[in-house]
Amino acid sequence: MLRKVALAEKLAGIHEHWSPKIAGELNGQHVKLVKVQGDFVWHHHETADELFLVLRGELTMHYREEGGPEQVLLIAPGEFVIVPRNMEHRPSAEHEVEILLFEPAGTLNTGNVTGPLTADPAALI
């Protein structure tokens, strides 16, 4: 039987920041939901492009292009950005933001940098 997923319902079950939860899987990719607030770490993904679709709040995406200076992009609800593989990036948010992520299954949230913010890439909601 086909089952639908209600984003709001799934998001209501997320109580931790920076810890993406898998809401769907297709073609080897994961649809994840995450709540974020504060500053994340600089990182990149070697083999994964990553889509951030903002559902609520405003996300700030800091990024650097091949050794260039830091740049900043603000992403509002109903907007998405695709961060290509190998681009250094660091999301941040002054107030809580709800995001839908689309990325290859198994992608680590902290990419090449493991540390206290690294989350289980297989966590379901």
Added chain:
Amino acid sequence: MLRKVALAEKLAGIHEHWSPKIAGELNGQHVKLVKVQGDFVWHHHETADELFLVLRGELTMHYREEGGPEQVLLIAPGEFVIVPRNMEHRPSAEHEVEILLFEPAGTLNTGNVTGPLTADPAALI
């Protein structure tokens, strides 16, 4: 430079029903936007799972599981469904619906059935 995509802005440029337009590409997958109204054709995709995220309106997804009877799922804004490869399905909508699709690049909207509703799988917006 990273560029963000505003869903509403892209959707405002779509004036045809059942004709998905590519709004983003990552990891061999396309993010597409489409407006639909009325009845689509029964079809399946042999090698593609397909995600339908409803942005506005209510989508009716008719589907059949391996020779079983027709079943129906209503999908409201903020809800998504993943139709797995090889499942026969037929979307329909009484009133206009705006949808975000995630699917492998190159996926034909009518899957195994080409006809007057078949759209260019490479159309950008």
